[in-house]
Amino acid sequence: MEHEITNSAYLDMELLRFTTAGSVDDGKSTLIGRLLYDSKAIFQDQMEAIERASIKKGEEHVNLALLTDGLRAEREQGITIDVAYRYFHTPKRKFIIADTPGHIQYTRNMVTGASTANAALILVDARHGVIEQTVRHAYIASLLRIPHVIVCVNKMDLVDFKQEVFDGIQHRFLEFSNHLDLHDVRFIPISALLGDNVVDRSKNMDWYQGPTLMYLLENLYISNDYNQLDARFPVQQVIRPMLSEFHDYRGYAGRMASGTFKVGDKVKVMPSGFTSTIKGIDFWTEPMDSLTAPQSGTILLEDDLDVSRGCMIIPAENGIKQGQDIELMVCWLSDKPMIPGGKYALKHTTNELRCMIKEVKYKVDINTLDKNYESKNIGLNDIGCIEIRTTKPLFYDSYRQNRITGSLIIIDEATNVTVGAGMII
Amino acid sequence: MSKFLMNHLRELESESIYVIREVVSQFENPAMLFSGGKDSIIMYHLARKAFYPAKVPFPLLHIDTGHNFQETLDFRDWLVEETGVQLIVKYVQDSIDKGRAAEETGYNASRNKLQTVTLLDAIEELKVDCAMGGGRRDEEKARAKERFFSHRDEFGQWDPKNQRPELWNLFNGKKNIGEHFRVFPISNWTEMDVWQYILLENIAIPNLYFSHEREVFLRDGMLYAKTPFIKNKDSEIIEKRIVRFRTIGDATCTGAIESKAENLEDIIREVAATRVTERGGRADDKRSEAAMEDRKIEGYF
Numbered sequence: 001m002e003h004e005i006t007n008s009a010y011l012d013m014e015l016l017r018f019t020t021a022g023s024v025d026d027g028k029s030t031l032i033g034r035l036l037y038d039s040k041a042i043f044q045d046q047m048e049a050i051e052r053a054s055i056k057k058g059e060e061h062v063n064l065a066l067l068t069d070g071l072r073a074e075r076e077q078g079i080t081i082d083v084a085y086r087y088f089h090t091p092k093r094k095f096i097i098a099d100t101p102g103h104i105q106y107t108r109n110m111v112t113g114a115s116t117a118n119a120a121l122i123l124v125d126a127r128h129g130v131i132e133q134t135v136r137h138a139y140i141a142s143l144l145r146i147p148h149v150i151v152c153v154n155k156m157d158l159v160d161f162k163q164e165v166f167d168g169i170q171h172r173f174l175e176f177s178n179h180l181d182l183h184d185v186r187f188i189p190i191s192a193l194l195g196d197n198v199v200d201r202s203k204n205m206d207w208y209q210g211p212t213l214m215y216l217l218e219n220l221y222i223s224n225d226y227n228q229l230d231a232r233f234p235v236q237q238v239i240r241p242m243l244s245e246f247h248d249y250r251g252y253a254g255r256m257a258s259g260t261f262k263v264g265d266k267v268k269v270m271p272s273g274f275t276s277t278i279k280g281i282d283f284w285t286e287p288m289d290s291l292t293a294p295q296s297g298t299i300l301l302e303d304d305l306d307v308s309r310g311c312m313i314i315p316a317e318n319g320i321k322q323g324q325d326i327e328l329m330v331c332w333l334s335d336k337p338m339i340p341g342g343k344y345a346l347k348h349t350t351n352e353l354r355c356m357i358k359e360v361k362y363k364v365d366i367n368t369l370d371k372n373y374e375s376k377n378i379g380l381n382d383i384g385c386i387e388i389r390t391t392k393p394l395f396y397d398s399y400r401q402n403r404i405t406g407s408l409i410i411i412d413e414a415t416n417v418t419v420g421a422g423m424i425i
Numbered sequence: 426m427s428k429f430l431m432n433h434l435r436e437l438e439s440e441s442i443y444v445i446r447e448v449v450s451q452f453e454n455p456a457m458l459f460s461g462g463k464d465s466i467i468m469y470h471l472a473r474k475a476f477y478p479a480k481v482p483f484p485l486l487h488i489d490t491g492h493n494f495q496e497t498l499d500f501r502d503w504l505v506e507e508t509g510v511q512l513i514v515k516y517v518q519d520s521i522d523k524g525r526a527a528e529e530t531g532y533n534a535s536r537n538k539l540q541t542v543t544l545l546d547a548i549e550e551l552k553v554d555c556a557m558g559g560g561r562r563d564e565e566k567a568r569a570k571e572r573f574f575s576h577r578d579e580f581g582q583w584d585p586k587n588q589r590p591e592l593w594n595l596f597n598g599k600k601n602i603g604e605h606f607r608v609f610p611i612s613n614w615t616e617m618d619v620w621q622y623i624l625l626e627n628i629a630i631p632n633l634y635f636s637h638e639r640e641v642f643l644r645d646g647m648l649y650a651k652t653p654f655i656k657n658k659d660s661e662i663i664e665k666r667i668v669r670f671r672t673i674g675d676a677t678c679t680g681a682i683e684s685k686a687e688n689l690e691d692i693i694r695e696v697a698a699t700r701v702t703e704r705g706g707r708a709d710d711k712r713s714e715a716a717m718e719d720r721k722i723e724g725y726f
Contacts, residue, residue, distance in 0.1 A: 010621050015433040043699075082588070084569040085562045087615045094433040096613055108590060115592040236446045241479035249478060255443045255594070284474045295431065296439040296446075296475075309450055333590050347595045350450070407593045416599035418589045 013089065016222060019098040019113040019146070021137040022123030027154045031123065031192035032086060032099055035214070038199040041088035083113045092218045107366065107381035108333045110137065111421055114144040115407070118222050121213075122151050126159045126189070130172045132367040138173070139366055142180035143329060143383065143423065145403060147225045149185045150216060157191040161204040179369065181400075184220075188213050230397065231259030232320075232405050233291075233313040234349035239298055251282055251298035252307055257349065257404035261299065262290040266316035269307050270395040275316045276303040310351040312395055312405070320405070321397060324390045325358070327425045329399075331383045334412065334419035338378040338386075344419070345411040346390065349404065354391045354413075361385040385425070399423035434622050441468075441610040442475040443594060444573055445557070448608050449475075449482055451598035452555035455608075456513070458544075459485035461497035462673040463630055464559030466504075467619055468611055470628050473508065484511035486556065488544050490536040490675045491518045492654040497673055500631040515547040532644075532656055535677045541725045545581040548605055555598065555606045563615045573612050579603040581724035616671075617696055624689040634692065636669045636684050647680040 022028035036042045086097040098113030100106065114120060120141040124134055141149050151173055159165045166189040177185060188197055189208050196202035199214045211219070239251040261267070265278045280300040281288045291297045299313060307313075314320050332338055338357060346355045360376040363384040371385075378384045399406030410420030431439070445468075448455050457472060459465045472481045487501065505512045517536050520526040525546065526539040548556060562569050572588050574596045589597050598606055611619075623630060640651040642661045649655060651663050654677050668681040669692075686692045 010434070011432055011625070013433045015431075015436045082570045082585070084566075085613070086569065087563045087613075089433075089615075089617070094615075094618070112590045112592055116594075236443070237450050239476060239479050243478065243480075246478045253446055253475070255439060282477075284477050292431075294436060294439055296442040345599070347597065404593060407595065409592060409595045409597060411597055411599060416597070416601065418592075418597045421590070421592045 013091070014093050014222065015096070016093050016119065016217060016220065017096045017098065017117050018119040018121060018217070019100060019110070019117040020121045020123070021100060021110055021140070022154075023125075023131065023133040026123045026125040026128075027192045028099075028123050031121075031152065031154065031190070031198065032097060034192050034195060034198050035095075035097075036086060036088050038195070038214075039088040039090055041086075083109050090214070090218055095217065107136070107140065107383070108331065108421075110140050111144060111331045111333075114140055114146055115403075115421070117144075117146050118225050119148040119150060119217070119220060120146045122149060124151060124153050124169055124173070126153050126155045126165050126169065129165075129169050130176070134173070135176060135369065136366045138177050138180060138182065139364075139369055142177075142182050143331075145181065145399065145423075147184060147222070148220050149182050150213065151185065151187045152192075152213060153187065153189045154192050156189045156196060156202075156205065157194055161189070161196075161202070163205070163207040166208070176369075186210070186216060188216070229259060230318055230320075230402065231261050231265075231313075231315050232257040232293075232397070232402065233261060233299060234351075234405070235307060235309055235311045235313065236350050237309050238307065249300075250304075251300050252311075252313065253296075253298045254313075254350070255296040256291050256293035258293045258402050260290055260292040261313070263288075267301070267313050268316045268318075269301075269305055270312045270314060270320060271322070271393060272306060272311075274303075274305050276301040276305055278302075310349075312349060320395045322393050322395045324393050325387060326355075326390060326394060326396070327361075327385065327387050328408070328422040329383065329425065330378065330386050330410070330423075331421045332378045332380055332419065333421060334417060335380050336412070336419065337380075338420065340376070343413065345413050346388075346408055347411065348394055348396065348408040351394070353394070355388040355410070357386060358389050359387045361387065388422075396424050398425060434618060434625055437611075437614055437618060438471065438474070438622070440613065441471045444596070444608065444610040445472050445475045447596050447598070448555055448557060448610075451596070452606070454552055455483045455555040455557065456486040456551065456553045457481075457483055457557045458559070459487050459501070459512075460559070460674065461487070461493075461501045461631060462559070463619055463623065463634065464561065464611060466630055467614075467622055467628060468557065468559045469504075469510070470626065471610060481508075481510050484513050486547060486551075486553070487512065487514045488540045488547065489514050489516050489518075490540060491516060492536055492652070492676045494631075494633055494650070494652075494673065494676055496631050496633050500629075504629070513547075513551065515543050517543045519543070520546060532658060534656070535675060537675045537678050538725075540675075541723050545724050548581065553605065554600070555608055557608045557610060559611055560609045561614050561616075561619075562609075562612050571609060571612065573609055574598055575607040575609065576600065577605050577607060577724065581605070583607075583724065617693070620689065620693050620696055624693065631673060633670045633673055636667055636687050636691075638665055639668050639681065640664070641666050641668055641681055648682065649679075650676060650681055652676045 020028055084099045088095050100109040100113040122137045153166050153169050170187045189205055190197045197212045201212055233254050233256055235252045236254045239253050241249050263278050268275045279302045281291050282298040340357050343356050346353050362371040362373045365372055397405040406424045408422040409418050412419045517539050520543045521528055526542040560568055572591050640663050641648045642663045669684045670681055686695045
């Protein structure tokens with residue numbers, strides 16, 4: 001994949017964020033190592049460092065998995081503690097990988113990595129097929145509404161590259177994922193170790209006519225991934241320069257959560273509900289005609305309204321849900337279990353408020369996907385459906401419609417630690 | 426519906442601006458660490474974009490080892506003058522004079538590690554509750570797991586096992602008295618992204634980054650600039666070569682590379698072709714396999 005960056009080619013490069021999920025030993029680190037290696041994102045000194053480390057450990061081949069082994073604590077314990085971020089690019093796209101460990105207890109990491117991803121790579125070991133962890137990974141991808149899922153059936157070399165094995169896994173996956181909320185699922189038979197169908201087309205699987213993994217990553221259609229329908233602009237802060245040349249300047253700084261605003265659009269400011277018109281959109285020294293997610297900018301309104309951090313600008317004719325009693329799916333991230341009736345701090349868009357846990361409706365068994373209405377203890381890595389009451393009204397969309405205005409985090413008021421990730425139903 | 430697409434640089438830019446605005450909204454007394462290197466230069470450029478037409482609402486904080494390239498200091502002073510930002514400089518020499526830090530000795534003596542003491546003292550003295558840094562996750566493997574919002578305890582230490590999960594674009598900067606945060610707005614940028622952005626935005630950088638003639642010597646396979654801060658061995662031959670720097674840090678541990686790259690286009694082509702990481706030129710990272718991790722835990726940048 002030799003390529004030269006010309007001076008304008010990079011201006012057409014898109015950004016794709018994806019997360020990788022797999023269980024222990026299914027070759028996830030090898031796959032990431034191969035993507036990095038084949039796209040030349042691994043440098044000579046990094047390669048030499050892992051060569052040295054592989055020899056020291058007495059391993060036969062250069063262990064590409066060592067590349068993704070971050071901290072000394074992890075190397076010593078032979079585990080992965082946390083989400084690690086990796087980067088590589090091709091002439092078409094820059095990629096950010098949120099590499100999450102596969103152990104059962106690390107649901108919280110996969111949820112974290114999934115929250116910003118456009119795509120999820122789910123690895124399945126061809127020898128073992130769909131296992132409990134595959135179900136869990138697919139469920140989390142569905143819960144977090146990752147727009148694209150790529151199921152990589154890995155280690156095809158160990159099943160003699162047989163089509164029946166691949167077809168069987170695909171069939172089994174679709175059987176259970178029919179019950180999930182996945183919209184774009186692709187299947188690729190690969191061998192991460194040998195490189196089949198990762199970057200280069202496999203010579204061992206003529207029966208597979210689909211794209212290679214790299215081709216798919218480069219060509220997934222992602223511009224619809226940001227909700228193009230409802231414009232949402234959470235205000236981060238008010239820009240008031242206090243300079244003589246910008247005497248009456250009052251702009252609302254933020255990042256479009258979804259949709260587009262144009263100069264002249266009639267808008268409404270939540271929570272007051274007052275309406276106005278967009279007078280201008282500024283970004284740096286150049287005025288703009290429009291602002292589209294995920295752009296940052298500064299919006300100026302015709303009228304002097306009381307707008308501050310935590311407000312949201314939405315289209316005048318467009319509604320947004322409001323309420324203090326909110327039902328949501330929660331993934332618990334802390335060792336300390338959730339306390340029913342307990343009070344927590346909460347962050348939603350640029351708003352900060354408090355809430356009380358009113359009720360646990362059910363807990364999800366993430367291996368069978370059954371709803372458990374009996375056991376309602378929500379502890380570390382548990383996923384459940386809960387109802388909360390907030391101290392003041394929240395204005396929101398359902399997470400299904402909008403990943404930014406439909407998400408929130410729950411914070412322990414004593415320790416300030418983020419303990420819950422919430423997706424509003 | 427018209428197809429809308431931002432290129433990767435504009436998306437990274439938007440993300441970084443969002444993070445910098447979150448810092449100003451969530452903290453009372455933030456500061457931006459500024460070394461005069463390209464990462465801190467683009468971070469400051471992003472801050473100017475985030476608040477324009479208002480001024481950048483926090484000071485730049487330079488931890489000065491005293492072992493600088495003069496070109497870096499000249500550039501820093503020019504930028505401050507040109508853009509009207511407040512600059513605070515804290516000196517490693519002061520920490521040494523006060524007995525807070527001990528100077529390393531020998532041929533490989535460096536003040537790089539001592540900066541941590543000066544930095545933590547400055548954070549305490551200035552009551553900084555959030556120090557923004559130009560660290561990038563692609564630089565080094567201990568950084569690959571760093572958060573945008575990185576919590577530090579009352580000793581300024583980083584506990585890699587006890588960092589807050591970061592989901593969506595919701596950043597949790599809540600803390601107890603005495604604790605502070607390090608925030609890394611350009612976490613998701615790579616070296617290539619930084620160079621492309623400098624070209625795209627036409628951002629001024631110190632001329633040390635461009636090819637020039639300089640007196641250098643070879644040590645442990647690396648080229649170093651001849652400076653008054655490095656004790657040379659008799660066997661080391663000082664000669665003039667055409668070089669440039671890929672990173673700009675303390676002069677005692679920043680390696681030069683032989684290069685004819687005279688402009689940004691040349692540099693981008695060179696970075697695209699190079700097979701060694703940019704920190705491969707930093708002696709401070711070579712001290713041990715977990716050198717960066719150790720320094721981060723203590724409270725390094």
